[in-house]
Amino acid sequence: MQPGLYHILFISTALFFIGVYGFFTRRNLITMLMSIELILNSVNLNFIAFNKYLWAHKLDGMFFTIFIIAIAAAEAAVAIAIIINLSRNFQSIDVEGTDEMKY
Amino acid sequence: MSGADIIFYMLAGLILGCGLLAVTTRHIFRAAIFLLFSLIGVAGMYFWMQYEFIAAVQIIVYVGGITVLIIFSIFLTQQTGEKLPEQKIGRQLFAGLAAFCGFALIMLQVARHHFVGTKNASTEPSIENIGNQMLGVEKGGYALPFEVVSILLLAALIGCIVIAVHNKIQKS
Numbered sequence: 365m366q367p368g369l370y371h372i373l374f375i376s377t378a379l380f381f382i383g384v385y386g387f388f389t390r391r392n393l394i395t396m397l398m399s400i401e402l403i404l405n406s407v408n409l410n411f412i413a414f415n416k417y418l419w420a421h422k423l424d425g426m427f428f429t430i431f432i433i434a435i436a437a438a439e440a441a442v443a444i445a446i447i448i449n450l451s452r453n454f455q456s457i458d459v460e461g462t463d464e465m466k467y
Numbered sequence: 468m469s470g471a472d473i474i475f476y477m478l479a480g481l482i483l484g485c486g487l488l489a490v491t492t493r494h495i496f497r498a499a500i501f502l503l504f505s506l507i508g509v510a511g512m513y514f515w516m517q518y519e520f521i522a523a524v525q526i527i528v529y530v531g532g533i534t535v536l537i538i539f540s541i542f543l544t545q546q547t548g549e550k551l552p553e554q555k556i557g558r559q560l561f562a563g564l565a566a567f568c569g570f571a572l573i574m575l576q577v578a579r580h581h582f583v584g585t586k587n588a589s590t591e592p593s594i595e596n597i598g599n600q601m602l603g604v605e606k607g608g609y610a611l612p613f614e615v616v617s618i619l620l621l622a623a624l625i626g627c628i629v630i631a632v633h634n635k636i637q638k639s
Contacts (some may be wrong), residue, residue: 366472367471367472367475367476369582370577370578371475371479372512372516373577374574374577375479375482375483375512377570377573377574377577378483378570379482379483379486379505379509381566381567381569381570381573382483382486382487382490382566382638383486383490383564384562384566385490385562385563385565385566386489386491387564388510388558388565388566389490389554389558389559389562390490390578391552391554391613392495392551394495394499394537394540394541394544394545395490395495395498395551397537398489398490398498398499398502398537401502401506401529401533402486402490402502402505403608404490405505405506405509405529408509408521408525409509409512412513412516412521413516413519414519415515416589417582417584418561418582418583418584418585419584419585420584420587420589420590421585421587421588421589422590423589423590423596423597423600424607426518426520426521426592426597427600427601427609427612430521430524430601431609431612431616432526433524433525433528433529433570433602433621434619434620435616436528436529436533437532437533437620438539438619438620438622440533441524441536441622441623441624441627442534442623442626442627442630444536444537444539444540445626445627445630445631446630447540447544448540448543448544448631449630449631451543451544457545457623458545459482
């Protein structure tokens, strides 16, 4: 069977929910960040697939992908700065150990 | 089955297999490496769809930038070689169930939906077209979002420095 839009949508949906599964089960901030990267990648794949197969006369999906990649880079940098700061202050990057501002 | 189809299925297996291993393995360093291969698979999928510029950006930013940043932060915060603590089986079960139900729901909707593509002639995703539209100020140009993203990156840069420096002052 010729791979087309539906195959790529299958892959991106599966990748999205793999990321969601990781986000639910992991309790370590770095691994949760990795799950978020997987989710963002599935969204990018979706944008590119729709752009290629449905709106090939425009490039808008591609620009959305470029902007998402830029924002994901900024997000990862800030998140890792926060994680390193957290591990200095708490000696742990477990989400259940960092409840300083909870009460 | 042509060669392009075989490459597609291999890339799909690489993306999903490495993605699944990245969220289930208990060695955090191995999780980062599996994430790396999954991102390389996504870049290969962009090559397969002939969006070479996006594939190059994916390799440079994700594979070369974000994954290396994650590996550095693992080295700075974690005892490597140490395994992550075991997850509760109930949490794993319910997370898997929730993810599977969401996946099934979305796939049912996608299978029932009939997508209608455009009939217009396709635009080549070449560097020239991308550059002209990215910095265009007429209708359909992306000059304003480009500037906004530049400001966002600057703000993220300054924010990272502030977070890092604040800690040093506190300690001394």
